[in-house]
Amino acid sequence: GNSVTQMEGPVTLSEEAFLTINCTYTATGYPSLFWYVQYPGEGLQLLLKATKADDKGSNKGFEATYRKETTSFHLEKGSVQVSDSAVYFCALSVQGAQKLVFGQGTRLTINP
Amino acid sequence: DVKVTQSSRYLVKRTGEKVFLECVQDMDHENMFWYRQDPGLGLRLIYFSYDVKMKEKGDIPEGYSVSREKKERFSLILESASTNQTSMYLCASSLQQGASETQYFGPGTRLLVL
Numbered sequence: 100g101n102s103v104t105q106m107e108g109p110v111t112l113s114e115e116a117f118l119t120i121n122c123t124y125t126a127t128g129y130p131s132l133f134w135y136v137q138y139p140g141e142g143l144q145l146l147l148k149a150t151k152a153d154d155k156g157s158n159k160g161f162e163a164t165y166r167k168e169t170t171s172f173h174l175e176k177g178s179v180q181v182s183d184s185a186v187y188f189c190a191l192s193v194q195g196a197q198k199l200v201f202g203q204g205t206r207l208t209i210n211p
Numbered sequence: 212d213v214k215v216t217q218s219s220r221y222l223v224k225r226t227g228e229k230v231f232l233e234c235v236q237d238m239d240h241e242n243m244f245w246y247r248q249d250p251g252l253g254l255r256l257i258y259f260s261y262d263v264k265m266k267e268k269g270d271i272p273e274g275y276s277v278s279r280e281k282k283e284r285f286s287l288i289l290e291s292a293s294t295n296q297t298s299m300y301l302c303a304s305s306l307q308q309g310a311s312e313t314q315y316f317g318p319g320t321r322l323l324v325l
Contacts, residue, residue: 106281
C-alpha cells in the first residue's frame with residue numbers, strides 16, 4: 100500500500116539554524132509529493148510540491164527534492180525563523196487514488 | 212484566494228448525539244474531503260466526494276456519513292457520537308481530479324464528545 104514516514108518530532112531549533120525534516124514514502128506507481136504546513140490554530144496549507152522524479156519544490160525559503168532512488172522528499176531550509184514554528188506534514192498522492200496519504204506530522208519550534 | 216470555511220471551530224457534544232459538521236468552499240471545486248487529525252497519526256481520510264451527490268469511503272468511514280447536495284457544500288455526519296470520535300476534523304477541497312492537485316483546507320473543527 101501507499102504510506103509516508105516522517106521524522107519523529109518535536110524538533111526544537113534556534114533561529115537561523117539549518118532545518119531538515121526527513122520524509123520517506125512507499126507507493127505503487129509514481130506519486131506526487133507534497134509538504135503541507137499547519138500554523139497554530141489554522142488548517143493546513145500547501146508549502147511546496149513535486150510531481151516527478153528529480154523535481155525540486157520550493158517556497159518561502161524551503162526546498163525539497165523528489166528522490167526516486169531513495170524514495171525520499173526531505174524538507175530543508177537554510178535559516179529558520181521564529182515564524183516557521185508549525186507542524187509540517189509530508190504527503191503523497193497516486194494517480195487514480197484521488198486522495199492524499201499523510202505522514203504523522205512533525206512539530207517544529209524555533210526559539211529566538 | 213480559495214476559501215474553505217467550516218461551521219464551527221469548537222463543538223462539545225454528548226455521547227449518542229447526532230452531530231453535523233458543515234464545510235463550504237467558494238471556488239467551484241469538484242472534489243471535497245473530510246479528514247480527522249489525531250496526534251501521532253497525521254490526517255486520515257474519512258470520506259470524499261468528486262461530484263454532487265457522489266461520495267466515496269476513505270480509510271476510516273465507520274461511524275460517519277456524508278452529504279453533498281450542492282457543489283459548494285459537504286457535510287460530515289456523526290450518526291451517534293462516541294467518545295472515540297473526539298478529534299480535530301478538517302475539510303478540504305481541490306479543483307479537479309489528479310494526483311498533483313493541491314488540496315485547500317478549512318481551519319478545522321475541534322470536537323469533544325463527552
